[in-house]
Amino acid sequence: MEETQVLKCCSSFTIILIMISLGFFHGTNSETYTVGDEEEWDTGINYLTWSERYNFSMGDVLVFKYVAVQHNAYEVTEATYKSCDASTGVLAKYESGDDQVPLTEEKQYWFICTIAGHCLGGMRFTIDVKAASTNTTKGGSPPEMEPSPPPTNPDKDFASRPQGMGSYCLVAFGVVVILQIVS
Numbered sequence: 001m002e003e004t005q006v007l008k009c010c011s012s013f014t015i016i017l018i019m020i021s022l023g024f025f026h027g028t029n030s031e032t033y034t035v036g037d038e039e040e041w042d043t044g045i046n047y048l049t050w051s052e053r054y055n056f057s058m059g060d061v062l063v064f065k066y067v068a069v070q071h072n073a074y075e076v077t078e079a080t081y082k083s084c085d086a087s088t089g090v091l092a093k094y095e096s097g098d099d100q101v102p103l104t105e106e107k108q109y110w111f112i113c114t115i116a117g118h119c120l121g122g123m124r125f126t127i128d129v130k131a132a133s134t135n136t137t138k139g140g141s142p143p144e145m146e147p148s149p150p151p152t153n154p155d156k157d158f159a160s161r162p163q164g165m166g167s168y169c170l171v172a173f174g175v176v177v178i179l180q181i182v183s
Helices: 002-028 047-052 078-083 154-160 165-182
Strands: 032-034 061-065 073-076 090-094 098-102 108-112 124-130
Touching (some): 073 098, 078 124, 090 098
Parallel strands (some): 032 061
Antiparallel strands (some): 061 098, 073 090, 073 108, 108 124
């Protein structure tokens, strides 16, 4: 009987360690980038220059923020990117105004706005996503950190952020509680 309790305790402890380890490795290898930084996704911005400032890695997330009726963000093929003609070559459509685009593959990505004249006017960019997390500027130094302006809607901002270790610890705690109830 005592041996069973020790095994259950060890199993619970192992699960907690695994969950915490996953949290550390997952949280440190990805970044979230707001397309256009403070200017967001809008006309009059040079997004090619913006995209060249960063090295993007698998697991990173692009956030497109814009007024939904005025813009959109489409992931497209290279040919569609070059022509700005989205009648073919559309891989994914983002139209909510606050789009989270996970970069899940090591590949070249192309993004455009399909509203008339926007793509040809500069609302397009391409990025090359690498497997390893480098998350630095092209010059090799980390991006300069500027203080973020206060969120206009703190509740929405908090809800859209990954919660990192807290989420993993909460799940691990729940697993331990369930294991104790079952035993």
